Amino acid sequence: MFYLVGIGLKPKHITVEALEALKKCGQVFLDNYTSRYAEGSIEELENILGKKIILLGRNGIEEGFEQVLKDSKAGDVALLVYGNCLTATTHVQLLIDAKKMGVKAAVLPGISLTNILAKTGLDEYKFGRTVSIVFHEKNYEPESFHEQMLENKKLGLHTLCLLDIRADEDRLMGIPDALKVLEKIEKKNGLHVLSESKLVGLYAAGGKNEKILTGDFNVLVKYGEGGFPQALIVCGKLNEKEEEAVAALND
Numbered sequence: 001m002f003y004l005v006g007i008g009l010k011p012k013h014i015t016v017e018a019l020e021a022l023k024k025c026g027q028v029f030l031d032n033y034t035s036r037y038a039e040g041s042i043e044e045l046e047n048i049l050g051k052k053i054i055l056l057g058r059n060g061i062e063e064g065f066e067q068v069l070k071d072s073k074a075g076d077v078a079l080l081v082y083g084n085c086l087t088a089t090t091h092v093q094l095l096i097d098a099k100k101m102g103v104k105a106a107v108l109p110g111i112s113l114t115n116i117l118a119k120t121g122l123d124e125y126k127f128g129r130t131v132s133i134v135f136h137e138k139n140y141e142p143e144s145f146h147e148q149m150l151e152n153k154k155l156g157l158h159t160l161c162l163l164d165i166r167a168d169e170d171r172l173m174g175i176p177d178a179l180k181v182l183e184k185i186e187k188k189n190g191l192h193v194l195s196e197s198k199l200v201g202l203y204a205a206g207g208k209n210e211k212i213l214t215g216d217f218n219v220l221v222k223y224g225e226g227g228f229p230q231a232l233i234v235c236g237k238l239n240e241k242e243e244e245a246v247a248a249l250n251d
Helices: 016-022 042-049 058-062 066-071 089-100 113-120 144-154 175-189 217-222 240-249
Strands: 002-006 027-031 054-056 077-081 105-108 131-133 159-163 199-203 211-215 230-234
Touching: 002 016, 002 089, 016 042, 016 077, 016 105, 027 066, 058 089, 066 077, 066 089, 077 089, 089 105, 113 159, 113 199, 113 211, 113 230, 113 240, 131 144, 131 175, 144 159, 144 175, 144 230, 159 175, 175 199, 175 217, 175 230, 199 217, 211 217, 211 240
Parallel strands: 002 077, 002 105, 027 054, 027 077, 131 159
Antiparallel strands: 159 230, 199 211, 199 230
């Protein structure tokens, strides 16, 4: 059996269902390039499980996972994913591959960042398509995430912006970095969405050092004290209850 398991935002988010399944597995792997814990460590999770966790990078997941699926025909094997396990299309592809190979698979969901968005005071049903903001580099300066943010804004919807993680470089994008990328795109295209929007910053969401900060561009671009991982919300049109909740619940 192949288990695809969401492990939440910290070690104690592991579900009883997942814990029971993982204790049966001969091999337990972790997708170590798509995110990070907001609190705690993989060593702490290993202690909870009572077994070693094998870390896999992008190549191990996208190119070298066929052998793992083959092994799961002979015994239980699991892949752990931070947050919820089917947020990224990469993991959906693994289920498709397993199906084609005749491998039995089970999905055990976990707590995701999207499960706690309502803590900001924003209506969970008023979020549009989520985007991922990536570091701009020489000869690589995509703008599609800003274009989708604009589409959400036109519909009055909020945009959750996930921020780039470079696991091989141990480099996580912070909210100030993300805002500077968005500002660069807006200046290039003569746009002013950021200056016209309320912004919400999420820092170490789900962890003991979680912080939710509401403000305008100038407030969030200068705030560099929050924990990681971080995420940014560009608000659409707020209703009266959202206005009240955002002001009352956040810093």
